[in-house]
Amino acid sequence: MIFLFFLIALTIFLTFLTLFFLRIFLIFKILFNNRYDLIVQFSDDWRGALISRFLDVRLSVTRKSSRRGHIWHKSFRFVANVANDGRPAAEQDVDLLRKIKLYDGSLAPRLNLTIKNEAMYFVEHRLV
Numbered sequence: 001m002i003f004l005f006f007l008i009a010l011t012i013f014l015t016f017l018t019l020f021f022l023r024i025f026l027i028f029k030i031l032f033n034n035r036y037d038l039i040v041q042f043s044d045d046w047r048g049a050l051i052s053r054f055l056d057v058r059l060s061v062t063r064k065s066s067r068r069g070h071i072w073h074k075s076f077r078f079v080a081n082v083a084n085d086g087r088p089a090a091e092q093d094v095d096l097l098r099k100i101k102l103y104d105g106s107l108a109p110r111l112n113l114t115i116k117n118e119a120m121y122f123v124e125h126r127l128v
Helices: 002-034 046-055 089-099 117-127
Strands: 038-041 059-063 078-080
Touching: 002 046, 038 046, 038 089, 046 059, 059 089, 078 089
Parallel strands: 038 059, 059 078
Antiparallel strands: none
16 A cells, blocks of 8 residues: 555656656757847856856856856856945846946936826826
């Protein structure tokens, strides 16, 4: 009885594991077929390094991270020294674009939010 339970659990586990790796393979296949020219890794997550390494894009950039080692940094063509000086993360991310010369402004572009008239009308009538 215990052996049968173990066998069923193992079969379910292997099925899920197979589906997981199949999904990863399909995602990489789609990414590879799109032939991207640029990867900008805004975080220090390992998936960006894998994508950059396997897709072999022409231009890839990340920020220097003390959490990641030599192999991770070598997965990218450019590594930017971004100072964590209290600036918002979005503004630090612009430093990555400066490193590859896609943006040359001294400050990050302003973020402008516009509200549609219909949304403003909805909010004003809900607050009354």
